[in-house]
Amino acid sequence: xxxxxxxxxxxxxxxxxxxxxxxxxxxxxxxxxxxxxxxxxxxxxxxxxxxxxxxxxxxxxxxxxxxxxxxxxxxxxxxxxxxxxxxxxxxxxxxxxxxxxxxxxxxxxxxxxxxxxxxxxxxxxxxxxxxxxxxxxxxxxxxxxxxxxxxxxxxxxxxxxxxxxxxxxxxxxxxxxxxxxxxxxxxxxxxxxxxxxxxxxxxxxxxxxxxxxxxxxxxxxxxxxxxxxxxxxxxxxxxxxxxxxxxxx
Amino acid sequence: xxxxxxxxxxxxxxxxxxxxxxxxxxxxxxxxxxxxxxxxxxxxxxxxxxxxxxxxxxxxxxxxxxxxxxxxxxxxxxxxxxxxxxxxxxxxxxxxxxxxxxxxxxxxxxxxxxxxxxxxxxxxxxxxxxxxxxxxxxxxxxxxxxxxxxxxxxxxxxxxxxxxxxxxxxxxxxxxxxxxxxxxxxxxxxxxxxxxxxxxxxxxxxxxxxxxxxxxxxxxxxxxxxxxxxxxxxxxxxxxxxxxxxxxx
Numbered sequence: 001x002x003x004x005x006x007x008x009x010x011x012x013x014x015x016x017x018x019x020x021x022x023x024x025x026x027x028x029x030x031x032x033x034x035x036x037x038x039x040x041x042x043x044x045x046x047x048x049x050x051x052x053x054x055x056x057x058x059x060x061x062x063x064x065x066x067x068x069x070x071x072x073x074x075x076x077x078x079x080x081x082x083x084x085x086x087x088x089x090x091x092x093x094x095x096x097x098x099x100x101x102x103x104x105x106x107x108x109x110x111x112x113x114x115x116x117x118x119x120x121x122x123x124x125x126x127x128x129x130x131x132x133x134x135x136x137x138x139x140x141x142x143x144x145x146x147x148x149x150x151x152x153x154x155x156x157x158x159x160x161x162x163x164x165x166x167x168x169x170x171x172x173x174x175x176x177x178x179x180x181x182x183x184x185x186x187x188x189x190x191x192x193x194x195x196x197x198x199x200x201x202x203x204x205x206x207x208x209x210x211x212x213x214x215x216x217x218x219x220x221x222x223x224x225x226x227x228x229x230x231x232x233x234x235x236x237x238x239x240x241x242x243x244x245x246x247x248x249x
Numbered sequence: 250x251x252x253x254x255x256x257x258x259x260x261x262x263x264x265x266x267x268x269x270x271x272x273x274x275x276x277x278x279x280x281x282x283x284x285x286x287x288x289x290x291x292x293x294x295x296x297x298x299x300x301x302x303x304x305x306x307x308x309x310x311x312x313x314x315x316x317x318x319x320x321x322x323x324x325x326x327x328x329x330x331x332x333x334x335x336x337x338x339x340x341x342x343x344x345x346x347x348x349x350x351x352x353x354x355x356x357x358x359x360x361x362x363x364x365x366x367x368x369x370x371x372x373x374x375x376x377x378x379x380x381x382x383x384x385x386x387x388x389x390x391x392x393x394x395x396x397x398x399x400x401x402x403x404x405x406x407x408x409x410x411x412x413x414x415x416x417x418x419x420x421x422x423x424x425x426x427x428x429x430x431x432x433x434x435x436x437x438x439x440x441x442x443x444x445x446x447x448x449x450x451x452x453x454x455x456x457x458x459x460x461x462x463x464x465x466x467x468x469x470x471x472x473x474x475x476x477x478x479x480x481x482x483x484x485x486x487x488x489x490x491x492x493x494x495x496x497x498x
Contacts, residue, residue, distance in 0.1 A: 018483065019483040019484075025480075115466075116370075116462035116463075116465070116466045117366055117369070117370070117466040117469065117470065119373075120366070120369035120370045120372075120373045120462075120463075120466060121365075121366070121369045123369075123373060123376075124368075124369045124372060124373065127372075127376060209484070212483065213365035213369075213482070213483070213484065214365075214369075216365070216482050216483060217364075217365045217366040217369060217470070217482065220366065220470065220473050220474075220480075220482055221366065221466070221469065221470075221473075223473065223478070223480075224469050224470075224472065224473040225469075228477060228478050229472070229477050231274075231469075231472075233462070233465050233466065233469055234267065234268040234461065234462070234465060235268075235458070235462065
């Protein structure tokens with residue numbers, strides 16, 4: 001049976017309450033100050049791959065949208081990540097964080113050493129948005145509904161627990177707190193407007209579940225490689241490499 | 250510099266020696282009898298997803314091949330997995346293994362409970378074969394060069410260590426020992442014939458590395474979910490569900 005607008009929104013929010021990656025123990029470790037410098041680096045390096053795919057994902061979406069209005073509304077997402085003449089953009093901000101934790105930003109931007117499982121998950125997101133219905137593509141972006149809380153916790157936890165954390169290195173997260181709300185308000189309203197049958201509501205909910213899997217599996221891979229058992233798969237970043245100091249020497 | 254045929258073949262074999270998933274500790278655990286029944290089930294369930302994608306991967310390849318000769322040479326791979334009037338095929342044999350370890354084959358075939366990381370890796374393989382050059386697609390199949398050893402070890406280890414193992418439940422692996430050599434001889438010769446520049450040799454080697462990542466990351470995901478730390482991600486199979494007995498009751 002087709003759910004009412006408010007019931008369907010509650011269903012989407014419940015998916016976040018049960019499956020969003022703020023529930024993954026890696027975030028407690030990170031925000032609580034329990035990460036070693038190398039574990040922080042591994043997170044920054046792998047999460048860069050996700051940042052790198054997001055504007056490609058948004059371009060894949062826009063390449064399928066025939067409405068100039070919808071493309072115009074979506075375009076700011078790419079600007080937020082790639083930058084404009086006034087705004088350095090999220091990807092450069094992320095590389096500033098990489099530098100702050102001691103990584104060579106050129107090494108990070110090369111995407112060498114990224115865990116294969118991180119690549120498979122992020123690439124699956126780009127393909128999902130390219131292959132599925134527009135409704136599913138928009139719905140898969142709605143994990144941003146749950147992001148402000150994790151970003152606020154992260155800023156607070158990193159500032160309290162790590163020397164590298166300051167306004168400059170954490171500017172990515174502060175900017176996302178400003179940018180994400182307008183995107184997610186638009187995306188949520190669009191999904192609620194367009195998911196007007198049970199079949200479409202089920203598809204949109206499944207798309208959001210898919211996206212929570214994309215995020216969760218990145219942290220599982222990080223945990224396995226760098227926390228427990230700490231077995232780095234072939235090709236994965238090896239602590240001690242890709243550092244800023246090595247570049248200077 | 251373009252390598253000689255024999256040097257290039259040695260380079261491909263070296264990739265297997267360094268990165269093939271027979272080096273992953275999950276296989277020692279499995280073949281040595283150290284897996285609990287639920288760990289064996291988790292392996293069978295997740296590996297089914299890989300089996301399920303292989304003929305789709307081969308069809309994606311054939312959909313791009315313009316030569317009837319090459320398609321004809323490739324077609325037996327789909328027959329080996331999906332079956333013919335005389336041969337039940339590898340997928341049904343795998344479901345017989347599932348039944349032997351106590352899983353409901355209908356549950357396994359539904360692919361519910363498969364780890365998201367397994368899906369991302371296997372789906373990445375299908376997409377790779379769909380998107381890359383034919384040379385890279387064929388090169389990515391060459392992990393079969395390294396498979397006979399692991400299949401022989403597996404048959405021997407499973408028979409010795411687990412009650413479920415017998416000729417019927419292990420028929421998948423025995424058949425692969427017969428089928429794989431003709432496929433891999435064809436694929437290897439094709440790659441050696443067509444990788445006639447350094448650029449193509451590098452691309453073929455990278456394709457084989459990609460495929461070793463697809464296999465390795467599946468075992469990493471299995472390890473994280475069911476061995477250590479044994480944290481099952483949201484949506485992953487929960488031991489005690491999907492069993493044959495539950496179906497009968």
